[in-house]
Amino acid sequence: MVEFALVGLMFFVVVLGIMDFGYFYSGKVSATAAIRIAGRYGAIHPLAWDNSANPSPNSIQGKLKLTAVPAIVINDDSHVTVQYLRAGTLAAGTVCGHYSAASNSFVGATGTDNIANCPIAGNLVSVQAIYIYEWITPMLKATFSTITITGQADEYIEG
Numbered sequence: 001m002v003e004f005a006l007v008g009l010m011f012f013v014v015v016l017g018i019m020d021f022g023y024f025y026s027g028k029v030s031a032t033a034a035i036r037i038a039g040r041y042g043a044i045h046p047l048a049w050d051n052s053a054n055p056s057p058n059s060i061q062g063k064l065k066l067t068a069v070p071a072i073v074i075n076d077d078s079h080v081t082v083q084y085l086r087a088g089t090l091a092a093g094t095v096c097g098h099y100s101a102a103s104n105s106f107v108g109a110t111g112t113d114n115i116a117n118c119p120i121a122g123n124l125v126s127v128q129a130i131y132i133y134e135w136i137t138p139m140l141k142a143t144f145s146t147i148t149i150t151g152q153a154d155e156y157i158e159g
Helices: 002-044 060-067 138-144
Strands: 080-086 094-100 105-108 124-134 146-156
Touching: 002 060, 002 124, 002 138, 002 146, 060 080, 060 124
Parallel strands: none
Antiparallel strands: 080 094, 080 124, 094 105, 124 146
8 A cells, every 4th residue: 555655656647747748749739839839920910019918819919819729928028019010121121120019119220210110011920928837746846847938930021
């Protein structure tokens, strides 16, 4: 009986750990898909922003929250970044502006960059998100607290 209690406890811990890591991997896959979906939505609707805590499903931030279920994204400037880049000879492009959740508006990179000449067809929209994942099992939650899942999607803006 004592042997069964010791072995059973270890087996139970291993099984719960496997389940938790499986759920984490599911969260990572769905967060990656959500970022890709938000990037694609931003390519079609480059000015569809929403800075509310529960953004509309018809916004770039709404697509990030709607799809990634086990992971959580906070809708602020430190967790969600929507940048606009001019496509050029450089692989990454040149940043011409970004969306600011704090001011709920477009912010140009220079004095000449504005909403009329930056998020336009042919330029890139880059959606970056940092998701927060909390462990299910108390042992992993006490050991690791939370884990961040980051991702980025770049798409050409359609016109």
